[in-house]
Amino acid sequence: MPEGPEIRRAADSLEAAIKGKPLTDVWFAFPQLKPFESRLIGETVTHLETRGKALLTHFSNQLTLYSHNQLYGVWRVVETGQEPQTTRVLRVKLQTVDKTILLYSASDIEMLLPEQLTTHPFLQRVGPDVLDLRLTAEEVKARLLSAKFRNRQFSGLLLDQAFLAGLGNYLRVEILWEVGLAPQHKASQLTEEQLDALAHALLAIPRLSYNTRGVVNDKKHHGALFRFKVFHRAGKKCERCGGVIEKMTLSSRPFYWCPACQM
DSSP states (O other): OOOOOHHHHHHHHHHHHHHHHHHSSSESSSGGEEEEEEHHTOOOEEEEETTTTEEEETTTTSOEEEEEEETTEEEEETTTTHHHHHHHHEEEEOOOEEEEEEEOOEEEEEEOOOGGGOOOOOHHHOOOOOTTOOHHHHHHHHTTTTTTTTTTTTHOOOOTTSBTTOOOOHHHHHHHTTTTTOTOOGGGOOOOHHOOOHHHHHHHHHHHHHHHHHOTEEEEEEEOOOSSSTTTTTTOTTTTTBBBEEEEEEETEEEEEEEOOOO
């Protein structure tokens, strides 16, 4: 499943294609969205915002298209008039004179009015986005120590979008290796030094993944994080201590770690 850096890179690509250009055609697959097709003709996309793995497409008439790719949704940019050969099911088409963006396979799609942005269940529940440059390590540390999260094991906490939006499995694996922490630990058990290191890594590694613009591997559904230190490296030597990287399942997801140096 794509994680925050991949969703943000997709948003960048969509913005580059159609931002600021009048929409010449709009099509939605779902009946409840059909009334908005005519309302969007001639409007422009002002910007695309990511909230973790959700994408908010903001239009010049104050409407916002909410979409969540979940496991199988994918956006494509094409030249207007082209129809890609695919077995995926088209859900959304936003067309301009020269470029068209297409959303396939996603099922979690809604049109929101401005006041609904603050009441939407997912947007209310999701935590600060790790790619939001306004978010600081000090604020992340405060969330780690808050009553809601301080006694949660990292194995589950780092997958919980209510804690920090945009984290996912490969980021969970790489962040915990970077700071040398085992997945069963909790923030309440850490020293100040460990807390500071974790708070910084929770921002630095997702932002590095985004900035290095890894090449998306269609078979693995995520982009490459600069170079993985432990993810998908079971049986190989840990470059920090020489121990053997192991694989197990945590919170129903594959987890990779080095038992020798993640204490």
